[in-house]
Amino acid sequence: MNRHPSGIVVLVLRLGFGALLIAASVGKGLHPLDFQQSVDNYRVFGPWLSTWAAVFVPALEMLTGLCLVSGLWLDAAAPVNAALMSAFLMLVLQAFFRHLNIHCGCFSLKGEPNIDAAKIAENLLYAAGSILLYVLQVRDKKPRPDPGNRIPCI
Amino acid sequence: MKTFRRMVVLVAASLAIGILFNQFLDDGIPWRLLVPAGGRPPRVRYMDVESAFEASLHQSAVFLDVRSPSEFAVDRIPGAVNAPFGAFFRHPSGFTPADRTLKIVVYDFESGSRKARLVAQWLVRGGYSNTAMFYPGLSGWLETGKPVEKGGAP
Numbered sequence: 272m273n274r275h276p277s278g279i280v281v282l283v284l285r286l287g288f289g290a291l292l293i294a295a296s297v298g299k300g301l302h303p304l305d306f307q308q309s310v311d312n313y314r315v316f317g318p319w320l321s322t323w324a325a326v327f328v329p330a331l332e333m334l335t336g337l338c339l340v341s342g343l344w345l346d347a348a349a350p351v352n353a354a355l356m357s358a359f360l361m362l363v364l365q366a367f368f369r370h371l372n373i374h375c376g377c378f379s380l381k382g383e384p385n386i387d388a389a390k391i392a393e394n395l396l397y398a399a400g401s402i403l404l405y406v407l408q409v410r411d412k413k414p415r416p417d418p419g420n421r422i423p424c425i
Numbered sequence: 426m427k428t429f430r431r432m433v434v435l436v437a438a439s440l441a442i443g444i445l446f447n448q449f450l451d452d453g454i455p456w457r458l459l460v461p462a463g464g465r466p467p468r469v470r471y472m473d474v475e476s477a478f479e480a481s482l483h484q485s486a487v488f489l490d491v492r493s494p495s496e497f498a499v500d501r502i503p504g505a506v507n508a509p510f511g512a513f514f515r516h517p518s519g520f521t522p523a524d525r526t527l528k529i530v531v532y533d534f535e536s537g538s539r540k541a542r543l544v545a546q547w548l549v550r551g552g553y554s555n556t557a558m559f560y561p562g563l564s565g566w567l568e569t570g571k572p573v574e575k576g577g578a579p
Binding site for chain 2: 300325326329335347351
């Protein structure tokens with residue numbers, strides 16, 4: 272099999288993001304009220320939308336994570352992953368610039384440090400990595416000319 | 426188009442799984458909280474330890490404990506009724522007195538509990554205007570050395 276060099280990068284990224292999403296979804300899914308409070312603390316959504324987010328986001332993270340790890344529906348999971356990571360980055364950024372003294376609520380819902388420059392750098396890295404995964408996955412999907420079928424030059 | 430369709434399925438499945446999962450989780454977000462109630466959440470009065478102790482001593486209020494039955498069995502405010510959060514929202518009428526003028530005090534273990542607040546808000550919205558939240562929670566009650574009841578539900 273003629274594996275494209277980006278194949279290894281895609282594999283590492285999708286396994287990494289898959290594990291990250293699954294790990295992040297467990298705590299949020301088992302303690303949805305705590306997660307709802309975390310979402311509410313960002314002061315972007317009202318209490319009602321925060322409640323819906325607390326129900327929906329952990330399940331979306333879990334399903335997307337499972338797709339990334341298993342490689343099933345990668346074409347759909349990669350953009351959803353990129354959208355999730357970009358949304359998290361936006362939320363953290365706006366909280367930082369609005370000087371909201373809140374926990375990220377990204378993984379553990381209690382005992383996490385407040386949002387600071389390190390947390391923004393971490394989220395920036397996740398967003399960049401997820402977009403890279405999406406771009407590489409789209410590029411790898413495009414059919415390439417088979418070198419065996421080339422018409423020989425006369 | 427296929428990718429977009431898969432993304433829609435992923436999002437819809439997450440929504441369905443999230444809603445279903447929360448109905449079976451003891452501390453999950455019940456569907457009643459997902460329906461917009463309209464307007465701002467009602468204000469809930471707070472009660473401190475001494476007022477709660479007085480009310481407990483004179484049996485002038487119904488104490489609702491929103492913790493799980495196993496936690497309730499360990500220790501509780503004397504005379505309290507167990508109304509586990511999830512069970513309460515599944516069948517609110519099973520835990521509320523017919524007389525809406527009765528004084529109801531809702532509490533959890535932690536101080537400022539979100540679960541206790543949501544139950545208290547639900548009761549106020551339902552016409553139980555004499556509802557208060559015992560803000561310090563059972564932890565505050567224990568810290569001040571107030572008596573507790575132990576063992577199976579009375």
